[in-house]
Amino acid sequence: MRIEQFKYDNRWVRNFAFASFLWGFVGMLVGLIIACQLVWPQLNFVEWTSFGRLRPLHTNAVIFAFVGNGLFMGIYYSLQRLLKTRMWSDKLSAIHFWGWQLIIVSAAITLPLGITSGKEYAELEWPIDIAIAIVWIVFGINMFATIFTRRERHLYVAIWFYIATWVTVTMLHVVNSVELPISLFKSYSAYAGVQDALVQWWYGHNAVAFFLTTPYLGMMYYFLPKAANRPVYSYRLSIIHFWALIFLYIWAGPHHLLYTALPDWAQSLGTVFSIMLIAPSWGGMINGLLTLRGAWDKVRVDPVLKFMVVAVTAYGMATFEGPMLSIKSINAISHYTDWTIAHVHVGALGWNGFLTFGVLYWLIPRLYKTNLFSIKLANTHFWLGTLGILFYVVPMYWAGFTQSFMWKQFTPEGILKYPNFLETVNAIKPMYMMRALGGLLYLTGTTVGIYNLFKTAGQGTFQAEEDAEAPALEKEYTAHSNEGWHRLIERRPVQMLLLSFALVAIGGAVELIPTFLIESNVPSIASVKPYTPLELHGRDIYIREGCYNCHSQMIRPFRSETERYGEYSKAGEFVYDHPFQFGSKRNGPDLQREGGKYPDSWHYNHILEPSSMSPGSIMPSYPHIIDHDLDVSTTEAKISAMQMLGVPYPKGYEKVAQADVDKQAASIADNLGKSGIKVSKNKEVIALIAYLQRLGKDIKNAPKTPEVK
Amino acid sequence: MFSFFKRYAETIAGVNVYPKISLIIFFIFFIALLWFALTADKKYIQEQANIPLD
Numbered sequence: 208m209r210i211e212q213f214k215y216d217n218r219w220v221r222n223f224a225f226a227s228f229l230w231g232f233v234g235m236l237v238g239l240i241i242a243c244q245l246v247w248p249q250l251n252f253v254e255w256t257s258f259g260r261l262r263p264l265h266t267n268a269v270i271f272a273f274v275g276n277g278l279f280m281g282i283y284y285s286l287q288r289l290l291k292t293r294m295w296s297d298k299l300s301a302i303h304f305w306g307w308q309l310i311i312v313s314a315a316i317t318l319p320l321g322i323t324s325g326k327e328y329a330e331l332e333w334p335i336d337i338a339i340a341i342v343w344i345v346f347g348i349n350m351f352a353t354i355f356t357r358r359e360r361h362l363y364v365a366i367w368f369y370i371a372t373w374v375t376v377t378m379l380h381v382v383n384s385v386e387l388p389i390s391l392f393k394s395y396s397a398y399a400g401v402q403d404a405l406v407q408w409w410y411g412h413n414a415v416a417f418f419l420t421t422p423y424l425g426m427m428y429y430f431l432p433k434a435a436n437r438p439v440y441s442y443r444l445s446i447i448h449f450w451a452l453i454f455l456y457i458w459a460g461p462h463h464l465l466y467t468a469l470p471d472w473a474q475s476l477g478t479v480f481s482i483m484l485i486a487p488s489w490g491g492m493i494n495g496l497l498t499l500r501g502a503w504d505k506v507r508v509d510p511v512l513k514f515m516v517v518a519v520t521a522y523g524m525a526t527f528e529g530p531m532l533s534i535k536s537i538n539a540i541s542h543y544t545d546w547t548i549a550h551v552h553v554g555a556l557g558w559n560g561f562l563t564f565g566v567l568y569w570l571i572p573r574l575y576k577t578n579l580f581s582i583k584l585a586n587t588h589f590w591l592g593t594l595g596i597l598f599y600v601v602p603m604y605w606a607g608f609t610q611s612f613m614w615k616q617f618t619p620e621g622i623l624k625y626p627n628f629l630e631t632v633n634a635i636k637p638m639y640m641m642r643a644l645g646g647l648l649y650l651t652g653t654t655v656g657i658y659n660l661f662k663t664a665g666q667g668t669f670q671a672e673e674d675a676e677a678p679a680l681e682k683e684y685t686a687h688s689n690e691g692w693h694r695l696i697e698r699r700p701v702q703m704l705l706l707s708f709a710l711v712a713i714g715g716a717v718e719l720i721p722t723f724l725i726e727s728n729v730p731s732i733a734s735v736k737p738y739t740p741l742e743l744h745g746r747d748i749y750i751r752e753g754c755y756n757c758h759s760q761m762i763r764p765f766r767s768e769t770e771r772y773g774e775y776s777k778a779g780e781f782v783y784d785h786p787f788q789f790g791s792k793r794n795g796p797d798l799q800r801e802g803g804k805y806p807d808s809w810h811y812n813h814i815l816e817p818s819s820m821s822p823g824s825i826m827p828s829y830p831h832i833i834d835h836d837l838d839v840s841t842t843e844a845k846i847s848a849m850q851m852l853g854v855p856y857p858k859g860y861e862k863v864a865q866a867d868v869d870k871q872a873a874s875i876a877d878n879l880g881k882s883g884i885k886v887s888k889n890k891e892v893i894a895l896i897a898y899l900q901r902l903g904k905d906i907k908n909a910p911k912t913p914e915v916k
Numbered sequence: 917m918f919s920f921f922k923r924y925a926e927t928i929a930g931v932n933v934y935p936k937i938s939l940i941i942f943f944i945f946f947i948a949l950l951w952f953a954l955t956a957d958k959k960y961i962q963e964q965a966n967i968p969l970d
Binding site: 359365428443451 | 938941945946949950952953954956961962963964965966967968969
């Protein structure tokens, strides 16, 4: 057997590591800022830093910049060692690294500018979507080529998780990003309403599954045994964990849409699969924790293991809570409240955050051939982080319950006890302050951690090339006699890729295809008409400002909601909504039936200064919408795009749409003038008012029993 | 061009076969998975588990 000498490439591992914690700092800082904005709305400052624009920046930065770079770090390090080979191409590694950072920078620029597609965690506009696809494929080529040139015949379970991550994220990103551009910075989702919502949450949920979870589970299966210096508790369990997890996860997306206008069968499917997910998730957690059996004494002294134990525990808590939240009666309480925010932060701060730092504390000293600069500081980081998580999630659970109970509370006479939405908002402000304190503690911990890692790097010497040797892989291979059929897959990466793809595609196909193809799933309502061109412009302002980050447009069929907001939402009302704007939390009231509730002048004053109309409001003020002229150069392009997507404007309407814009704008300006508000008809505020006044009105024009085709 | 995504497409013929196929796939998948995991050769499993520590 010939022993081959080669070198592991540590350069890009190191770069991804640094990118991860530096972007992590930025993402968490933005998180702290928006947490404070919810208490002190004057912190919204200018249009580019208002809550609706910064919140997508926070979520994207944490998911794709912090965790994204973190998972690339973990994969680039462990893949080489598990396969006993160098990453296939240094050039592709470089393109991957710099391409990803460029995407992050472009996100950090475009999101505050209000350039957004308006779909949560997929806000980036189409040119960036394409760049993401290209860089992701570069990463895929580099990874698979590395796998093909390996010196270890068997693929360790961590690599299966990496393969599933790559193939599923590719599928999700492509399907969810089908959009029709009307300019360099603006596009419309090809799907509409309920269908768009289903695709989006199929994507959104599985971004959690296959971006925040599977690659990190792969890292757990590599770095936890490394740090504990013992093999994983049960490799059999890890096999079941992997296949069951990827098979079940993809179906769970509709649990984000319980009690909405989504067809009931799809909701039930989402619930059933979400509950089943407890099994593989807890199998994985137990496998991680039991790996430390007989090594718990090390957990007391080794900060790496401390971080990992809390991370795996947080994984277990979040994956228990997730299925519970997918039960309809629990979701009825939790949805739209801060309970969801607490839930995702157990995952983000606990699971992703702590596993990233556990790996960093293990990895950086090894890359720099030195010891950790200060174990004491690492322990300080650990405790600041743990307290930060507690101070974050406990007030948010409290806030969530408070919101829900106040929204649903009736007096003995049967009317809403807290009819003014602001009563809830003001009741939970103290909780928001405590949450901000939790965020500050966590961020302080991160800062201590970054200092410690820089000091560690400073006292060592970076080893970009690490010598290694391993026997070459023999071409001829005779299988063991009693070899199971599974091994036919696990040492064949292409088969593994195809089988993983087949498994994740089944779930998606069964949910998505019937929703698109069966007409009865979205009963049409004859009185629902396309938006006027001015309303369409207004809708784009609504999307640009990220209003969906605080306002839902989906009234669930509960008495507490129909009393407060009006008739519950029907699937047929959203058929012209490219993209859908259901929203996912209510820091402000639902807007689905906003049309006609208040006069135009109320909206004008409310947009200019919300607290003038709603004392105590935490909504940012939007003077720029009052000042800016509406860009009508895109009227024709917008109508044409909608026609292409199947919105039934009359043929040739795009040419004359502008006249309708002017007419409707003049009438609204006129109406405002009567209330003593002098405003030119070509301001953005006019379009936004037009849109808000249209919301949810169409079904009121319907005959008594809505005609269902 | 995007008409595929519109809801006016007609009913898929025999759509109720979907859940049956799903159940069968599901059942077979998990039985096969458990079968493999529980019967796998012990030596092989140990080798795999030790790959990260080599």
